[in-house]
Amino acid sequence: MEAKEQIRNQLDITDIIGETVVLKPAGRGRFKGLCPFHGEKTPSFHVSADKGFYYCFGCHAKGDMFDFVMQTQALSFQDALLLLGARAGVEVKPQGPQEPKKRDLYDLHKLALIYFRQQLEHPPNHHAKDYLLKRGLSPESLESFELGYAPQAWDGFLRHASAQGIAQEDLLRAGLIQESERGRPYDRFRHRVMFPIKDSLGRVIAFSGRVLDDSLPKYMNSPESEIFKKGDVLYGFDKAKRAIRESGSAIIVEGYMDVIALHQTHFYHSVAVLGANVTKEQAEQLARLEVSQLYLAFDADEAGQRAILSGLEQSVGRQFLVKAVRIPHGKDPADVLLSGDTDGFRRALNEGLSEVEFRFKAVLGKYDPSDIEGKKAILYELLPSLKARSLFDPVANELKRLVSEKLQIEPKRLEEWLSSKNPHRLNTTQVKGMQKAAAPSQASLLELEIIVLSMLESKRLKERVIQLEASISLHASEDSLLIEFCRLCYEKRFEERKILRYYHEREEGQFLFQRLFSLPTEMNDELQDSHKSNPHGIDIEEHFAKSLSRLREFYIEKDKEVQRQKLIERQSQLASALVNPSLSSAELQAYYAELKEIQVALNAREAERRMRLPAHHLRKKS
Numbered sequence: 001m002e003a004k005e006q007i008r009n010q011l012d013i014t015d016i017i018g019e020t021v022v023l024k025p026a027g028r029g030r031f032k033g034l035c036p037f038h039g040e041k042t043p044s045f046h047v048s049a050d051k052g053f054y055y056c057f058g059c060h061a062k063g064d065m066f067d068f069v070m071q072t073q074a075l076s077f078q079d080a081l082l083l084l085g086a087r088a089g090v091e092v093k094p095q096g097p098q099e100p101k102k103r104d105l106y107d108l109h110k111l112a113l114i115y116f117r118q119q120l121e122h123p124p125n126h127h128a129k130d131y132l133l134k135r136g137l138s139p140e141s142l143e144s145f146e147l148g149y150a151p152q153a154w155d156g157f158l159r160h161a162s163a164q165g166i167a168q169e170d171l172l173r174a175g176l177i178q179e180s181e182r183g184r185p186y187d188r189f190r191h192r193v194m195f196p197i198k199d200s201l202g203r204v205i206a207f208s209g210r211v212l213d214d215s216l217p218k219y220m221n222s223p224e225s226e227i228f229k230k231g232d233v234l235y236g237f238d239k240a241k242r243a244i245r246e247s248g249s250a251i252i253v254e255g256y257m258d259v260i261a262l263h264q265t266h267f268y269h270s271v272a273v274l275g276a277n278v279t280k281e282q283a284e285q286l287a288r289l290e291v292s293q294l295y296l297a298f299d300a301d302e303a304g305q306r307a308i309l310s311g312l313e314q315s316v317g318r319q320f321l322v323k324a325v326r327i328p329h330g331k332d333p334a335d336v337l338l339s340g341d342t343d344g345f346r347r348a349l350n351e352g353l354s355e356v357e358f359r360f361k362a363v364l365g366k367y368d369p370s371d372i373e374g375k376k377a378i379l380y381e382l383l384p385s386l387k388a389r390s391l392f393d394p395v396a397n398e399l400k401r402l403v404s405e406k407l408q409i410e411p412k413r414l415e416e417w418l419s420s421k422n423p424h425r426l427n428t429t430q431v432k433g434m435q436k437a438a439a440p441s442q443a444s445l446l447e448l449e450i451i452v453l454s455m456l457e458s459k460r461l462k463e464r465v466i467q468l469e470a471s472i473s474l475h476a477s478e479d480s481l482l483i484e485f486c487r488l489c490y491e492k493r494f495e496e497r498k499i500l501r502y503y504h505e506r507e508e509g510q511f512l513f514q515r516l517f518s519l520p521t522e523m524n525d526e527l528q529d530s531h532k533s534n535p536h537g538i539d540i541e542e543h544f545a546k547s548l549s550r551l552r553e554f555y556i557e558k559d560k561e562v563q564r565q566k567l568i569e570r571q572s573q574l575a576s577a578l579v580n581p582s583l584s585s586a587e588l589q590a591y592y593a594e595l596k597e598i599q600v601a602l603n604a605r606e607a608e609r610r611m612r613l614p615a616h617h618l619r620k621k622s
Helices: 003-010 013-018 065-073 077-088 099-121 123-134 139-144 156-163 168-174 237-247 256-264 280-288 302-311 314-319 333-338 342-350 355-364 372-386 394-406 411-418 428-434 442-456 458-472 481-491 496-504 509-517 521-529 540-577 585-612 615-621
Strands: 030-033 045-048 053-056 148-150 177-179 185-187 192-198 204-211 219-221 249-253 270-272 293-296 321-324
Touching (some): 013 045, 099 123, 156 168, 156 185, 256 333, 302 321, 314 394, 321 394, 394 411, 442 458, 442 509, 481 496, 496 509
Antiparallel strands (some): 030 045, 045 053, 192 204
8 A cells, every 4th residue: 555545544634634723523523614815704614534635615725635735834735745644654655766865965954953962061162152142032032943052173064963873975965064175074064053944844954054253154054956946946845834824924034034024923924035025936935825915124224125125036026925024223223123122023014015016116117107108008018917817916906906096097997907818919099998987077077068969959159158168157166077068179170080080189179979869869860950949959059058057157156156266265254363462543443344244244154055055955964
């Protein structure tokens, strides 16, 4: 029987899943709980103990115990097999010819870990432990992250390993010792505090050693080997993966001390890269934990934040919502947190520079977002990122929000374009149709309605314009749509097509065209030959007169409101002036007389306003 089947027979899937999900009985041999793969309040995650499978009716996740461990712990199948095999007491045979060699490297690093930890607790080396404690790390953190110390002797570890029967060739292959130019072997790490670097299963695969003073190099890492590729590893990932999955986010830092300080101050979803930025391989590990948000808390100023985001691999920026975090006071995360400023660090996380917004602004800078052609070019360039890659794509969703907000595009129209058969065929007319229509004022709506009514009878257009000029000249402001319409009619010699072409390029054109085309063609044809009611009972003449009358009333009320505000402003000025103790009796009398006049005028305006209100409205007020 192969190892996989032996493990299945030895382990119960409900025990494996039960460590992550609270399972409750749901029938014979069946259990249910809240799905660990998506957020939900009602349990839809079911486990069959008899069949050894799980299935979620919400997100359709399914599989056996191996699939569950692979998904929840971001492991490969071979690593999941090793993990469950160790738990079941089943020996998992190596799959390839290099596997025994790898297993030897794991054993060598475990031997080195024990040695370095013993040295940290050795009394003559108390200065190394004191250094770590003075930096603010707790004894519990030293124990949890298994920190150690490599003594100053040239061959301390070499002699220790040799006494265990380990060949020098194996130690060289593991990168734990190195040779001088003359071929003499010696310890790679000397007089350094040691940080063990582990894989996702918690196995030591490399080390990083830090000096206790200002000498260089500050850090020294193990060389890459068959089990250690620095671009594949995230420091602290073995401890952080559960918190990362639960939070859906990860804090990425540069330093080992930063990770330990973050965990010590309860930021358990924190890991460190072993290079300058997040690699594609590291991103894949995080993606398996269903991460949506990354916080890059590197030691950088504002210019450094932009450089970090510029250098971020495109695939990483496309998978996650990324923020470049500016650490308070230009310090390392460890210094900020261990000094007690956790609130400052939280603020820095919230105020980080968004990678989506950073890239959006970069595209925005290439084109004119106020111009239709510019908007079209922006949409073309952002198209690959705007198209959602899955049901929940946080990057696409955030980018859509920015496009809608900054380019004034209707979200519904944007979605229609993205889901069309060929979104690459985008023309200026489509872009115009996607734009948000600005909410017109009451006066604008009345003016637009009058323009529509005037345009419905093209033979009477000139007559209408003359009528409009006589009616609105005293009250309309210079930026009035009707003033502009009258001027336009003269410029275009009352040619309907030229006038409509002008409005085709304007925001108010959408309203005009909707109103004009909402009437059947036959109605317009009939109106060309008749000034009487149309077949639908709409009397253009009557509507035109009523709309014009309402507009004049609106203008008059607007003028009155302007005057009322001026009176209120003057009233406030007089009230302020009356507190001046140096006013003469004559000045006081004049001010009080003016105040009385203002109050009388305001009362009269209020009485007039109330007279115009419907009776039922007055009853509600009282």
